Amino acid sequence: MIVVMQEDATDSQIKHVSHLIRELGLREHIIKGTERTVIAALGDDRAKNKENIEHAPGVEKVMPVLAKYKMASREVKKERTVIPLGGTLGAVVGGKKNCIIAGPCSVESRDQLLQCAQEVKEAGATALRGGAFKPRTSPYDFQGLGEAGLKILAEAREKTGLAIVTEVMAVDQVSLVNQYADVLQVGARNMQNYNLLMAVGDQKKPVLLKRGLSATLEEFLLAAEYIISRGNSNVILCERGIRTFETYCRNTLPLAIVPEIHRISHLPIIIDPSQGTGHAHLVPDMCKAAIAAGADGLIIETHDDPEHALTDGAQSITPKTLQEIMPTMKRIAVAVDREI
Numbered sequence: 001m002i003v004v005m006q007e008d009a010t011d012s013q014i015k016h017v018s019h020l021i022r023e024l025g026l027r028e029h030i031i032k033g034t035e036r037t038v039i040a041a042l043g044d045d046r047a048k049n050k051e052n053i054e055h056a057p058g059v060e061k062v063m064p065v066l067a068k069y070k071m072a073s074r075e076v077k078k079e080r081t082v083i084p085l086g087g088t089l090g091a092v093v094g095g096k097k098n099c100i101i102a103g104p105c106s107v108e109s110r111d112q113l114l115q116c117a118q119e120v121k122e123a124g125a126t127a128l129r130g131g132a133f134k135p136r137t138s139p140y141d142f143q144g145l146g147e148a149g150l151k152i153l154a155e156a157r158e159k160t161g162l163a164i165v166t167e168v169m170a171v172d173q174v175s176l177v178n179q180y181a182d183v184l185q186v187g188a189r190n191m192q193n194y195n196l197l198m199a200v201g202d203q204k205k206p207v208l209l210k211r212g213l214s215a216t217l218e219e220f221l222l223a224a225e226y227i228i229s230r231g232n233s234n235v236i237l238c239e240r241g242i243r244t245f246e247t248y249c250r251n252t253l254p255l256a257i258v259p260e261i262h263r264i265s266h267l268p269i270i271i272d273p274s275q276g277t278g279h280a281h282l283v284p285d286m287c288k289a290a291i292a293a294g295a296d297g298l299i300i301e302t303h304d305d306p307e308h309a310l311t312d313g314a315q316s317i318t319p320k321t322l323q324e325i326m327p328t329m330k331r332i333a334v335a336v337d338r339e340i
């Protein structure tokens with residue numbers, strides 16, 4: 001259920017309602033909107049006398065939340081969530097500006113990453129992606145540089161001001177990755193790793209949550225709910241394509257998820273056209289289509305020498321290609337009332 005406070009509700013009235021929620025054995029989650037505050041009561045509230053809270057001063061109404069994902073739903077928060085990422089270039093996801101996150105699939109070496117970072121910055125990206133811990137299908141493939149890779153990412157932020165987005169694969173990596181990254185990426189294969197979701201929900205940095213390979217939209221939002229219910233509302237959803245019978249591309253990229261998420265959730269959604277297609281020649285047009293569909297940003301794999309990339313070379317565009325598609329993406333953004 002949610003308790004909608006009156007527009008002029010005071011802090012002490014909000015505190016009082018939080019206290020009543022706790023008395024019911026539930027946890028409060030306070031969402032301060034631009035007009036009014038909404039307090040969500042988390043936990044199993046089926047047998048509680050929650051309607052009584054309507055008597056408390058400053059309360060407008062008490063409502064059930066119909067969606068299974070409560071904190072992630074628009075029923076609870078009408079205005080869109082805007083998430084500043086960090087760095088010094090003003091990287092924000094969910095505002096008027098589309099956020100461009102670019103960089104290699106994996107951090108391979110210091111030279112590779114620093115050069116790529118500089119180039120994606122010049123192309124207009126405000127955040128840098130790069131995996132230091134890589135989820136690989138085969139245990140014999142390159143697994144990432146680990147902490148050494150995180151240090152290189154942090155150096156790239158120092159030198160360029162780009163915010164750093166990097167994957168965390170396990171609960172016991174969360175505090176390490178948190179020390180270096182600005183945004184913690186939870187990969188598609190971990191979307192239903194509930195312990196990991198709770199662990200990234202227990203820290204404060206934004207989380208970029210990839211959609212699972214065969215997850216439904218509801219499962220995706222329930223994964224976000226795990227993170228938010230631990231106290232971290234800064235969840236960026238990322239569609240990266242799903243597994244279908246189709247073989248011409250690595251995954252099928254369902255862009256209709258963008259307007260649908262915007263309809264049912266307040267969370268921002270970005271598109272990963274690289275994992276989403278698996279082929280560099282499809283990436284530029286999918287970047288443009290994603291912006292046209294209203295996506296809040298893009299996360300794009302870029303590599304200076306894709307032929308020799310240690311991971312995902314086939315789907316990596318070069319920073320030069322990124323630079324070339326940027327003017328068109330900017331025009332499309334303006335056409336749909338956004339900016340890049």
Ligand code: PEP
Binds near residue numbers: 186187189272
């Ligand atoms: C990646 O971003 O390189 C990656 C492994 O993504 P996903 O988890 O979407 O497969």
Ligand code: MN
Binds near residue numbers: 275311
């Ligand atoms: Mn990749």
